[in-house]
Amino acid sequence: MNELRFFVDERKCIRCGACVRDCPAQILKFDATQHPAMVEDGAKSCIRCQHCLAVCPSGAISILGRDPMDSQRAGAEPAPEAMLAQIKMRRTCRNYRKEAVDADTLHKLLGMLDWVPTGVNNHSLDFAVVDDPAVMDEIRAEVNDRVLAMMKMDPLPPFAARMERYRKQILAGRDVIFRGAPHLIAVSSKADSPCPEIDPVIALSYFELYAQTLGVGTTWCGLAAGAFKVFPKLRQRIGVPDGYELGYVMLFGPTSLKYPRATQPGKVRLHSVK
Numbered sequence: 001m002n003e004l005r006f007f008v009d010e011r012k013c014i015r016c017g018a019c020v021r022d023c024p025a026q027i028l029k030f031d032a033t034q035h036p037a038m039v040e041d042g043a044k045s046c047i048r049c050q051h052c053l054a055v056c057p058s059g060a061i062s063i064l065g066r067d068p069m070d071s072q073r074a075g076a077e078p079a080p081e082a083m084l085a086q087i088k089m090r091r092t093c094r095n096y097r098k099e100a101v102d103a104d105t106l107h108k109l110l111g112m113l114d115w116v117p118t119g120v121n122n123h124s125l126d127f128a129v130v131d132d133p134a135v136m137d138e139i140r141a142e143v144n145d146r147v148l149a150m151m152k153m154d155p156l157p158p159f160a161a162r163m164e165r166y167r168k169q170i171l172a173g174r175d176v177i178f179r180g181a182p183h184l185i186a187v188s189s190k191a192d193s194p195c196p197e198i199d200p201v202i203a204l205s206y207f208e209l210y211a212q213t214l215g216v217g218t219t220w221c222g223l224a225a226g227a228f229k230v231f232p233k234l235r236q237r238i239g240v241p242d243g244y245e246l247g248y249v250m251l252f253g254p255t256s257l258k259y260p261r262a263t264q265p266g267k268v269r270l271h272s273v274k
Contacts, residue, residue, distance in 0.1 A: 004043045005065045006052075008035055012060035019052040019061055028052060036061070047121040086209060088262040093217025094179045096253040100133050101183060105214050109252075112210050116203040119195025125203055125247075126188045128238040133182040139237060140178045143227050144170075146234075147177065159230045163223065177223045181251035184221070186228065188244040200247025207250060217255035224249040 010033075019036050020028045027042030036052070052061045059068040078086070101109070113127055130136045150160035151170050166176045178184070185207065187200035208218045225248050228234045240246055 004038070004046055004048075004063055006038050007062045008037070009060045009062070010035055012058045013056075014058050014060075016057065018055045018057065022051050022055045024049060024051060049121045085262075086212065089259060090209065090212055091259050092219050093251075093253075093255045093257065094219060095257050096179065096181045096217060096251075096255055098133070098180065099182060099254055100131070101216055101252070101254060105216065106131060109207070109211055109214060109216065112206065113203065116206045118199045118202070119193070122190075122193045122195070122199070124190045124193050125199055126241055126244050127203075128186040128188070128240065130184045130238070136178075136182055136184065139184075139234070140175060142237070143177060143224070143231075143234060144175065146231060147227065148173075159226055162226065177221070177227060178251060179219060181219065182253040184224065184249055184251050186225075186238050186240070186249045187247045188240045189247050190243055191245050192243075196245060197247070204248055204250045207252075211252055215254070216252055217257070219251040221249045221251050224251070 013035050015030075015034045017030070017036070020030060025042070025045040025047055027039050027045050028036050029039050031037040048064060050063060050066065053063050053066060053068050053071065056068065062068060100106075110127075110129060116125075118125060130139060147160065147163065148170055150157050151163075151167055153160065155161075156164065163170065163176070169176050185204070187203050189196040189199050193199065204220070208220075211218050225246065228238065228240075228246050228249065235246060
């Protein structure tokens with residue numbers, strides 16, 4: 001036992017060595033009885049990925065106080081064809097019903113975030129979720145009022161200039177930024193984390209695909225992310241913590257639209273490196 005609470009149940013261990021081979025930090029070894037053990041000062045290098053717990057075929061390893069019997073067992077993963085179909089059918093939603101996602105679905109969707117991967121298993125992301133449509137309407141009104149005021153300036157400020165093609169729609173009062181969505185999720189990362197730019201994007205990619213399985217529409221919203229970055233008070237409004245930088249924003253909510261077929265995109269540029 002140690003500060004990581006790494007424990008091997010020798011009654012279950014089959015001494016296969018999978019945990020020793022799979023440890024990303026290379027801090028496991030075989031002891032004199034050929035059971036896995038942690039090297040001296042190994043806790044300092046552990047990234048707490050729990051690979052040792054996950055890879056053990058007999059459930060003999062516990063770490064960080066986690067009981068392997070509480071982990072989901074392999075075998076429930078979607079077939080490759082089903083996963084590919086899910087990716088092909090992914091669409092951006094810009095037509096939302098004026099109602100909240102039901103509590104059970106929201107609980108499932110947000111609960112999934114515990115499993116999103118991050119660089120070096122850092123897991124320090126902050127998720128700001130607007131789960132109340134009334135609060136969403138307040139934020140929508142504040143952002144739209146600020147942008148509308150910008151659009152009346154001459155010359156246009158840089159952020160407003162990015163939205164020049166939407167100017168007529170914004171001046172007409174259309175909700176160009178939030179598309180009537182009842183919810184949003186904003187992801188922020190610590191400035192000193194290993195991968196602050198990409199971690200929020202990875203998290204929202206997982207969020208989007210899982211949302212689709214639950215019948216929830218999503219929109220990658222660069223305009224909302226831009227607005228929050230331009231207006232400090234809006235970042236305070238959604239509670240971005242000190243020391244964190246806003247990464248990206250995704251809108252989500254119930255939608256009446258159904259897509260009976262996938263699109264037919266052109267081929268990506270792909271080459272083999274020799």
